[in-house]
Amino acid sequence: MSTQTFTVTGMTCGHCVKSVTEELSEIPGVTDVQVTLDSGLVSVTSEQELSRDAATAAVSEAGYDISAWN
Template sequence: MSFIETHNVVGMTCDHCARAVRAEVGAIEGVTDVAVDVAAGVVRVTAEQPVPSTALRDAVEEAGYALA
């Protein structure tokens, strides 16, 4: 069973932004897929279990952005 979560991310403006967020969020244990839509400011995370909000926030901040 997979869990899919969608979150708004503030500050992304280009493909580099998307790659940075994808890399950091994808490194969270249990995450199996990360899709980033820069134009919409959204990241969709697919994981084996719900992703702890602190882990997601820390990953997005490590990439240089913020959850809305």
């Protein structure tokens, strides 16, 4: 298992969190997604290391941007 964390900008409500969570959960191998609205911190656990390109595309599909990888 691998866990990647990054910060997503632009989320303002629970619907935003749900959208980001759903899009990231669709990436093959992802087993858990935790999103903290206040800080924008996102933690994704997956069977193998999460591709930055896949995460960026998923977050973009939800309508947001990754501002920093932690």
